Amino acid sequence: MEYLKHECGIALIRLLKPIEYYVEKYGIWQYGLNKLYLLMEKQHNRGQEGAGIGCINVSAKPGTEYIFRERAIGSNAIKEIFQNAYKAIDKSPSNLPYEEIPFCGELYMGHLRYSTTGHSGISYIHPFLRRNNRRSGSLMLCGNFNLTNLDEVFEDLISKGQHPCLYSDTLMMLEIIGSYLDYQIQVLYEKFKSEKEINKKIADSIDLGCVLRNTVKKWDGGYVVCGATGNIDMFAFRDPQGIRSAFYYKDNEIIIIASERPVIQTVMNLKVEDVQELLPGQAFIVRRNGQVYFEQIQQVSNVRPCSFERIYFSRGSDKDIYQERKMLGKLLLNPILKAIDNDLKNTVFSFIPNTAEIAFYGMMESFDAYLNKQKKQEVKNIHKITDENLDKILSTKIRQEKVAIKDIKLRTFITEGDNRDSLAAHVYDITYGSIHPQKDNLVVIDDSIVRGTTLKQSIINILDRLEPKKIVIVSSSPQVRYPDCYGIDMSRMDEFVAFRAAIALLKERGMHHIIDETYQKCKEQLFLSEKQIVNYVKDIYLPFDYEEIASKITELLRPEGIKAEVIIVYQTLDSLHQACPNHNGDWYFSGNYPTPGGNRFVIRSFIDYYEKKESIQ
Structure with a gap:
C-alpha cells in the first residue's frame, strides 16, 4: 500500500561480433540497441525519476x-531517450558506414534512476561520462548503489588534489576509477612511448582488475557498478556483502548484465539456469578482444543480500522470488487464525496492492491445506457418514474476494500537490457486496507496512465501507x-510507524529516560571509528515484545470513526529467514547492519530525530 523508492536499474550489453554479423543474421544493426530498450522497459519499476543510455x-x-549518450528526467524518460536516439539515427545520411552512425556500436549501457539522497535533475542521471584524450582513459559509468561513507570518500578525493564538481557518489566513483586508470595509462605510456602502435599497446596492457581493487579500498555501502572505457573494456562489480544484486548472461554473440534475472530471461528467451548471479566482491571483466574473466577485487565479508529485494522490489516472475513470496504468505497462517479467532x-x-498478490496465493494455499486437514478429521469422527454429511463438509471453502481495485490513472494524478491526502481515499474502488456486513472478518495482506500513512489516510476507511465486523x-x-542506508528511501527514524509505536509506549509507561539515555549513547559514539560503533537504537525496542509493538501500531493507524475492529499482523523475523534463507539482509527489521557505515548511519538518524523532536518537548 506504500510506495517506496528503491534501487536503480542497470543494463549493460556487449556485442562480441562485428556489427556486420548482426546485420546478416538479424537483418538490422540495431540488435544491441533494441535489446537495451527491452532490458530497460522490463526494469521500469526500478526508476521513474530519470533514465539514460550510452553507446x-x-x-x-x-x-x-x-x-554517444542520451539522458532524460521524468517518468517517461525511457521513451524520450530512445526517441531521441532514433531521431539522431534517422537524421544521419543513409550511406554512412556503421562506425559513423549515432548509437551504433559494440557496447550499450542503460540506467534507470530513483534518488534516495534528495538530489535530482539531469546532472545526476546516469550514465556519467569522463572524457579523456586517449580512448583508453575515457570512462562511462552507471550503477545501483549508495555509499555510507561519502564524506570520507569526498575528502580523500580532495586530498589527492581533485575537485569534484558534484557532491555525488556516482561522480566520485567515476573520478576515483578514472584517476587510477589515468595513472596506469601514464605508466604504460612511459613504457611504450618509443614503440610503434603505442595506443594499442596501452589498451592491451591495462589491468582493470588492479584499477578496481584500488578503487574500492575505502568504500562502505551497497553497490553494483557497471563501467566501460572508450576501447570497450567493460566491467561490473558487486559489494563484498552482496547487498545489491546483479545477474549476467554470456554466449558467443552477446554479454548482458542487469539488476534482475527474469529480465534477462525474458529479453533473451532463456531458462533460469542460463542466467548467473554475480558473486559478492566479484568483478566481471570483458576485455576489448572479447576475453571474459572474473576477479575477486574485495574479500567477501558478512554476506547479507537484501531481503527487501525479495519481498517487494524485484519482479515476482523470478523463479525463486515467486516461491519465496508464496512462502511468506504461507507462514502467516497461525497469527491470522489467532486474529480471526479461528x-x-x-x-x-x-490483498492490496497488486505486489502482494503472490504472498496472497501462498496464504490461500496454507488455509486450504489447514481446512482440508479439518475436513479430513471431521470425516474420521463420523462413524457412518452420509452423502448429506459429506456434501456439507466438502462444500466448506476458504472465501476470497477482490475487495479493492486500484484506480491507476487517479493514482498518477494525485501523487503531486497539496490535495494528495484528501484525494487518497479514492485511489481504490471497493467491491460492494463482497462480504456480509457486521458478520464477516476481512483479512487483507500487504507486502510491507513501513510508514502506515496510506493505511490510515485511505485504505482502512475504504475497507470499513464494506462494514466488516473485523479488519x-x-x-x-x-x-x-x-533506516536503510544502502539505497532504499527509508532514512528518517520518525518515518517508521514501528518506531513511533515504541516511542509512544515508552512515554506512556514513564520510560522516557530510555529515549534520553539512547540519545546520549549515540552522541558519545559520533567520534569513534566505524568498527567501534554499536547500534544502541535497539534499546528503544527492548522493553516490549513483538505483539505489544504491533498493538500500538494498530492504535496509531486506526482512523477515527472506524466501526470495525482493526488488527494489524506482522510477519516474524524467523519466518522471513525461513522463507528467504539465502537473503538474510534484514537490517531494516533487526538493526543488524552488514557494514560499519550502517551503524554510524542509524545513530546519526536517531540523533537527528531526538534533536528535532524530543529535545523541544
Whole structure:
C-alpha cells in the first residue's frame, strides 16, 4: 500500500561480433540497441525519476565521435531517450558506414534512476561520462548503489588534489576509477612511448582488475557498478556483502548484465539456469578482444543480500522470488487464525496492492491445506457418514474476494500537490457486496507496512465501507524499525510507524529516560571509528515484545470513526529467514547492519530525530 523508492536499474550489453554479423543474421544493426530498450522497459519499476543510455563504437576512426549518450528526467524518460536516439539515427545520411552512425556500436549501457539522497535533475542521471584524450582513459559509468561513507570518500578525493564538481557518489566513483586508470595509462605510456602502435599497446596492457581493487579500498555501502572505457573494456562489480544484486548472461554473440534475472530471461528467451548471479566482491571483466574473466577485487565479508529485494522490489516472475513470496504468505497462517479467532466460516481474504498478490496465493494455499486437514478429521469422527454429511463438509471453502481495485490513472494524478491526502481515499474502488456486513472478518495482506500513512489516510476507511465486523491487515514482511542506508528511501527514524509505536509506549509507561539515555549513547559514539560503533537504537525496542509493538501500531493507524475492529499482523523475523534463507539482509527489521557505515548511519538518524523532536518537548 506504500510506495517506496528503491534501487536503480542497470543494463549493460556487449556485442562480441562485428556489427556486420548482426546485420546478416538479424537483418538490422540495431540488435544491441533494441535489446537495451527491452532490458530497460522490463526494469521500469526500478526508476521513474530519470533514465539514460550510452553507446561506444570501438570502430570509430579518429576525427569522428565514438561515445554517444542520451539522458532524460521524468517518468517517461525511457521513451524520450530512445526517441531521441532514433531521431539522431534517422537524421544521419543513409550511406554512412556503421562506425559513423549515432548509437551504433559494440557496447550499450542503460540506467534507470530513483534518488534516495534528495538530489535530482539531469546532472545526476546516469550514465556519467569522463572524457579523456586517449580512448583508453575515457570512462562511462552507471550503477545501483549508495555509499555510507561519502564524506570520507569526498575528502580523500580532495586530498589527492581533485575537485569534484558534484557532491555525488556516482561522480566520485567515476573520478576515483578514472584517476587510477589515468595513472596506469601514464605508466604504460612511459613504457611504450618509443614503440610503434603505442595506443594499442596501452589498451592491451591495462589491468582493470588492479584499477578496481584500488578503487574500492575505502568504500562502505551497497553497490553494483557497471563501467566501460572508450576501447570497450567493460566491467561490473558487486559489494563484498552482496547487498545489491546483479545477474549476467554470456554466449558467443552477446554479454548482458542487469539488476534482475527474469529480465534477462525474458529479453533473451532463456531458462533460469542460463542466467548467473554475480558473486559478492566479484568483478566481471570483458576485455576489448572479447576475453571474459572474473576477479575477486574485495574479500567477501558478512554476506547479507537484501531481503527487501525479495519481498517487494524485484519482479515476482523470478523463479525463486515467486516461491519465496508464496512462502511468506504461507507462514502467516497461525497469527491470522489467532486474529480471526479461528472463524474461517465468516472470514473473507483479499490483498492490496497488486505486489502482494503472490504472498496472497501462498496464504490461500496454507488455509486450504489447514481446512482440508479439518475436513479430513471431521470425516474420521463420523462413524457412518452420509452423502448429506459429506456434501456439507466438502462444500466448506476458504472465501476470497477482490475487495479493492486500484484506480491507476487517479493514482498518477494525485501523487503531486497539496490535495494528495484528501484525494487518497479514492485511489481504490471497493467491491460492494463482497462480504456480509457486521458478520464477516476481512483479512487483507500487504507486502510491507513501513510508514502506515496510506493505511490510515485511505485504505482502512475504504475497507470499513464494506462494514466488516473485523479488519485484519497482514504484512508479509516484519516490522520495519530501522533506516536503510544502502539505497532504499527509508532514512528518517520518525518515518517508521514501528518506531513511533515504541516511542509512544515508552512515554506512556514513564520510560522516557530510555529515549534520553539512547540519545546520549549515540552522541558519545559520533567520534569513534566505524568498527567501534554499536547500534544502541535497539534499546528503544527492548522493553516490549513483538505483539505489544504491533498493538500500538494498530492504535496509531486506526482512523477515527472506524466501526470495525482493526488488527494489524506482522510477519516474524524467523519466518522471513525461513522463507528467504539465502537473503538474510534484514537490517531494516533487526538493526543488524552488514557494514560499519550502517551503524554510524542509524545513530546519526536517531540523533537527528531526538534533536528535532524530543529535545523541544
